[in-house]
Amino acid sequence: MNLTLKVWRQSSPNATGRIETYEAKNIPSEASFLEMLDIVNEGIIESGGDPIHFDHDCREGICGACSLAINGVPHSKESGITTCQVHMRKFREGDTIWIEPFRARAFPVIKDLIVDRSAFDRIIAAGGFIDVRTGSAPEANAIPIGKEDADTSFDAATCIGCGACVAACKNASAMLFVGAKAAHLNILPQGHTEKDHRVLAMVRQMDAEGFGNCTNQYECEAVCPKEISADVISKLNRDYAAAAVREAVAD
């Protein structure tokens, strides 16, 4: 296949970025999208240029590193996959493909298509955990958990922290990410004790990082590679409201 790429290039965080054009020639249709970029990069290196930088690691859709907006959509138009799971057979001969980083104020560009998503780590650090010291755990089967709760919790827990939800949102809201972690832990009996603190701390950290507000457009749900339901946002809103009331009353 022969394609034309329009790629965001930005040499450093404070440099001015621009779109550059590259011809991708003789790309096997079995190649993955990132393998296509590997081939293009090999050509750039051979001709003495600086290759296109992008984040990637496991290349099987689970580490959450890859983060390209392809033709304006984070990851892919196809539902339920990450950038690294996009295959070239989904494109047509002669296509022009626009490739940009995940854009959000809270995700500053580091270089080209690489962005800084450490805000997500700080949100988890604020409350996205169950505080159990190693060694102090009770016997694993001591607390039965109904299959339905376990499955619902799991559905939320599959978040890979890629940030597509933020990139897809016109307000760059992180509510799907935060809601997913809160739902994963709040649904489980182990996570009940710290539930209020968890949602208050995570939401406050989210706001401090500069993520925007949720206006219920569900773009986040549409692009989530793990197809996490926007229900987690409603649950987060309920849990947050209850926690905020309890906090106010306790004050």
Add this chain to the structure above:
Amino acid sequence: MASNATSKPSQNGSLNSAVPEGPLPEKWTRYKAKAKLINPANKRKFSVIVVGSGLAGGAAAATLSELGYQVKCFCYQDSPRRAHSIAAQGGINGAKNYQNDGDSVWRLFYDTIKGGDFRSREANVHRLAEISLQIIDQCVAQGVPFAREYGGALANRSFGGAQVSRTFYARGQTGQQLLLGCYQALEKEIAKGGVKMYTRTEMLDLVVVDGHAKGIVVRDLVTGEITSHAADAVILATGGYGNVFFLSTNAMGCNVTAALRANKRGAYMANPCFTQIHPTCIPVSGDYQSKLTLMSESLRNDGRIWVPKSKEDAAKIRNGELKATDIPEDARDYFLERKYPSFGNLAPRDISSRSAKEACDEGRGVAKTGLGVYLDFSDAIKRLGKDTIKARYGNLFQMYEKISGEDPYELPMKIYPAVHYTMGGLWVDYNLMSNVPGLHVLGEANFSDHGANRLGASALMQGLADGYFVIPATLPSYLAGQKPGSVKTDAPEFKQVEAEVKERINQLMSVKGTKSVDSFHRELGMLVWDKCGMARTEAGLKEALAKIPKIREDFWKNVRVPGTAESTNMELEKAWRVADFIDFAEIMCHDALAREESCGGHFREEYQFTNEDEDVKNGYTNPGEAKRRDEEFAYVSAWEFKGPGVPPVLHKEPLEYEAVELSVRSYK
């Protein structure tokens, strides 16, 4: 041998494993009862460096911080949550015996020793089986959403190489869920100030001061800045070296740099030739390919592996004249069921992989390249219904379809073995300390628990055992003899190593050749896959050892690293790693050549059972199976670096089995 002894090579060149006294099932209990402790007020004076944030590193960093140590943790990824442990699919073993099917700590211990083909250290493996119970408790308490029964109890499944159901799992994402538990514990400690986290930071060398590991030199992958970090002890939890083969199921960034640099600074590299080829991966489709994708071994619970009986049918499938479903039942060879009737499709990984290779070598492979066998779910779908199969493996089937473009509910999957895990690694004693005092090595980066072959669902168990439970108990035996904060980064040793690192980067940048880093990696990978992969011979290994220095010479003359060293430069990162893989490949081939036997993942064609052997005549094993030579080779090989271009020197740790009798591994 006394417990807590500092391990140093003894005078006769053998290694002191520091295994505690006492009967095997009591060693760990006795060790803990007698181990040195550091009082809480002193713990905060000690600092510890942890390199790597996967299950082993993340668990160690979080737990040591909980105990009060000052921890610095480093990872090359942009977040500790992305360490490659995340990609493990199948599950984690725990000898809970919740299924009442006869499991026990002893049975898990024995299965692991036998699965490893009697080349692992007995005392370490028993400890691992004991700790497996606590790990499950800990993970559940953290909120890891393991699969459950309708009554609310934890579910289990059986997994490759086991006849009991002891594997806990979280759909096909067990590694992800365990790592997130670990990552959340780590972030909690980061927030409390106990761990200082350095992301996008790669360790490029180890600093040894007066014979003790006291720090590391790192590169900031965003700014390119080189800095030193000092601590009272250094822990490497940097994973395996599967990417030496270029194509593997490892993440693109997985590398051997930390372990190889430690080897060059004096730590011994143990059993590097023990590499695991996983039987169920999606076959290679072209030379542009960057990595291979694993399909979880759990698929073997319901999938049946076969190739056509005749070469002619296989050839017709390859050129598109026939489909799998056109081959009648009696023309199919379910080769694992035929050769290993009691284990069938669940035979251990090394055996399953080699059987697939044999079938393909005979011309009966079914992928376009000739390298592929079928994994067929049609019987299971008939028996259990599509919905049940979808509930069990839905996400895996979906993943397969995304990559291959074929629907596995209609046509059998095509699979082929690929490099997946490496059992070898830096040599450690019972305390998980290397022969360089102060340098501790956890998880896949060490060598001790899996012998010559790792059983399914044991890697996650070992990573977490080392990080959550072993190192917190064993580290004090080293630290107790140290004065906290005694070495700082202004020591001349740090300046020296920093200068060497900068010089090497400078060399890489100044070659300005014409060939890409990947082209060298691909060339090296093809060579070691061919000569030191699933089957090895003396001649092939000697050929590889003759060719590797030529690749190295070519690399340092002709590699092209664009850009500058003082900025984000992924080609420079790769170049450093590939240069280290080239050096490492040599040690691996030396080890494979010196080990004149076949065991587990190490198959030397010269050493296999034939029709002349008693064990074959009496039907205990088959011709062509791996033949161990216990009298000569029941030892750990530990390689000492002797200088660039000089062959490494072999040290041996004899493997003494107290509780287990070495036997021919039969899965018939």
